[in-house]
Amino acid sequence: MAVKGLGQIDQQYDGSKLRIGIIHARWNRSVIDALVKGAIARMQELGVPESSIIVETVPGSYELPYGTKRFVEREKKNGTPLDAVIPIGVLIKGSTMHFEYISDSVTHALMNLQDKVHIPVIFGLLTCMTEEQALARAGIDAAHSMHNHGEDWGACAVEMALKFGPTAF
Secondary structure, three states: OOOOOOOOOOOOOOOOOOOEEEEEEOOOHHHHHHHHHHHHHHHHHOOOOHHHEEEEEEOOHHHHHHHHHHHHHHHHHOOOOOOEEEEEEEEEOOOOOHHHHHHHHHHHHHHHHHHHHOOOEOOEEEEEOOHHHHHHHEOOOOOOOOOEHHHHHHHHHHHHHHHHOOOOO
16 A cells, blocks of 8 residues: 655745756656656646756666766756756566666665765655556556656655755755
8 A cells, every 4th residue: 555645745835946957767758757747747836937947868767876966967067056856767677687676776876866966866766566556656547546756756856955955054
């Protein structure tokens, strides 16, 4: 049984001054597209202007940690630093150990990345046993849909950027 969403956030956050990046893998594109759309919609509900949401891509989930690091560095070098970043990927279990290796590696790399880039890195990696689980978590499987986890990641990015991001102190 999965729990739906963040629940009620402790306050209404104003993201109008934030600049947030989304970097996503291109594997499992229909699920990814729904998650990205959900994250963007939720951030806009919290006041983040569309022009302040920057979207970048990488080939697959394994490339997310390095791509995220370089994305954050590039934006900072260009004088347009990010307040938070959401790496989004979808891994679906297959018949080999590939899933376990990639899930574990990407999870640890994204977690450790926060101390290197000094902004919140939101964990937007779905690790699902089946395609149906992925569709449900992206809110696009009418029969089994939970909700769109991208919405949670968008809300999380705004909250973390405001509380702990580079301009929070």
